[in-house]
Amino acid sequence: MAEYKTKVLIIGSGPAGYTAGIYAARAGLNPVLVSGPQIGGQLTMTTDIENFPGFAEPISGPQLMENMRTQAQNVGVRMVDDKITEVDFNTRPFVCSSENGNEFTADTVIVSTGSSARWLNLPSEKKYIGFGVSACATCDGFFYRGKNVAVVGGGNTAAEEALYLTGFAAKVYLIHRRDALRADAVMQKRVKENPKIEIVWDSVVDEVLGSEQPLGVNGVKIRNVKTDAVSELMIDGLFVAIGHHPNTEVFKNFLKLDDNGYIMTAPNGTATNIAGVFAAGDVQDAKFRQAITSAASGAMAAMEAEKFLQMQNS
Numbered sequence: 086m087a088e089y090k091t092k093v094l095i096i097g098s099g100p101a102g103y104t105a106g107i108y109a110a111r112a113g114l115n116p117v118l119v120s121g122p123q124i125g126g127q128l129t130m131t132t133d134i135e136n137f138p139g140f141a142e143p144i145s146g147p148q149l150m151e152n153m154r155t156q157a158q159n160v161g162v163r164m165v166d167d168k169i170t171e172v173d174f175n176t177r178p179f180v181c182s183s184e185n186g187n188e189f190t191a192d193t194v195i196v197s198t199g200s201s202a203r204w205l206n207l208p209s210e211k212k213y214i215g216f217g218v219s220a221c222a223t224c225d226g227f228f229y230r231g232k233n234v235a236v237v238g239g240g241n242t243a244a245e246e247a248l249y250l251t252g253f254a255a256k257v258y259l260i261h262r263r264d265a266l267r268a269d270a271v272m273q274k275r276v277k278e279n280p281k282i283e284i285v286w287d288s289v290v291d292e293v294l295g296s297e298q299p300l301g302v303n304g305v306k307i308r309n310v311k312t313d314a315v316s317e318l319m320i321d322g323l324f325v326a327i328g329h330h331p332n333t334e335v336f337k338n339f340l341k342l343d344d345n346g347y348i349m350t351a352p353n354g355t356a357t358n359i360a361g362v363f364a365a366g367d368v369q370d371a372k373f374r375q376a377i378t379s380a381a382s383g384a385m386a387a388m389e390a391e392k393f394l395q396m397q398n399s
């Protein structure tokens with residue numbers, strides 16, 4: 086148990102949190118960063134990253150995040166591997182407490198707790214995440230040129246992912262557990278008219294099939310929920326598009342959230358409804374959800390926190 090006092094407390098250790106840390110430390114603010122349950126954030130679940138600038142060759146997700154952590158530590162970010170369980174944003178300085186009984190008092194807080202993809206929760210799915218199972222077509226679609234893939238879901242995100250994947254894949258199965266899509270009419274029309282997309286109605290994935298060496302997906306076992314008939318689809322990639330869950334539970338009594346639970350921030354900025362509390366990365370961005378956009382908003386949050394502190398002291 087320890088007490089930490091800081092000008093800037095950063096909650097979360099994904100691209101947004103580490104970047105906020107780097108900027109805040111280099112601004113002389115001596116930030117403390119609480120890593121949370123997933124040190125390095127979502128990218129630690131994936132293999133090759135090809136769309137983060139600065140790496141001419143693909144870099145693995147865990148390695149990229151390790152680099153960011155080391156860079157943050159090198160410029161002076163104090164890391165605490167713990168999880169924030171309670172916050173009080175009604176007092177000044179703000180008070181946050183953690184799973185391990187630590188207490189943090191902070192003049193400003195940057196919330197960068199991300200938004201976790203919802204998964205099917207199958208053991209076989211977990212085994213192949215990063216090896217053929219993905220939750221992000223923008224991130225991984227490129228790897229499936231000329232291959233067969235499947236998307237699970239029936240909402241706008243699933244429709245968008247399926248349409249996006251037709252730019253690469255030879256064939257895209259859209260597996261949906263009902264007999265009608267939930268996506269907007271326009272999206273439904275585009276999906277249904279696309280010759281590369283085949284909708285597999287009334288079906289759920291029971292198992293992801295794949296090889297051991299090299300580890301990789303080569304099919305899915307699906308079950309028709311009306312007939313219970315089981316069949317297999319031969320695919321190279323499975324994209325799970327059943328939504329995201331922003332990690333905002335701890336903040337919901339203080340910060341304004343949108344209908345889907347994302348933190349609402351000022352237009353073109355990271356300020357929340359509480360002066361001195363900023364939000365960066367996927368936790369406030371249901372639209373882009375990329376490492377580079379998260380990192381960018383982490384930088385913005387640190388710069389806004391710095392400005393806020395200057396105003397307080399002037």
Ligand SMILES: Cc1cc2nc3c(=O)[nH]c(=O)nc-3n(C[C@H](O)[C@H](O)[C@H](O)COP(=O)(O)OP(=O)(O)OC[C@H]3O[C@@H](n4cnc5c(N)ncnc54)[C@H](O)[C@@H]3O)c2cc1C
Binds near residue numbers: 096098366374
């Ligand atoms: C399988 C997969 C592959 C992807 N591939 C790519 C890709 O190739 N390129 C790309 O640009 N993007 C990719 N993405 C998206 C990218 O990972 C996210 O956009 C990015 O990680 C978001 O960064 P973030 O910092 O906002 O949040 P996250 O990376 O989600 O990090 C959130 C952090 O908050 C912490 N946290 C949560 N709750 C608490 C708490 N209560 N207390 C303290 N800490 C807490 C977690 O431990 C974690 O460290 C991929 C995502 C997935 C799931």
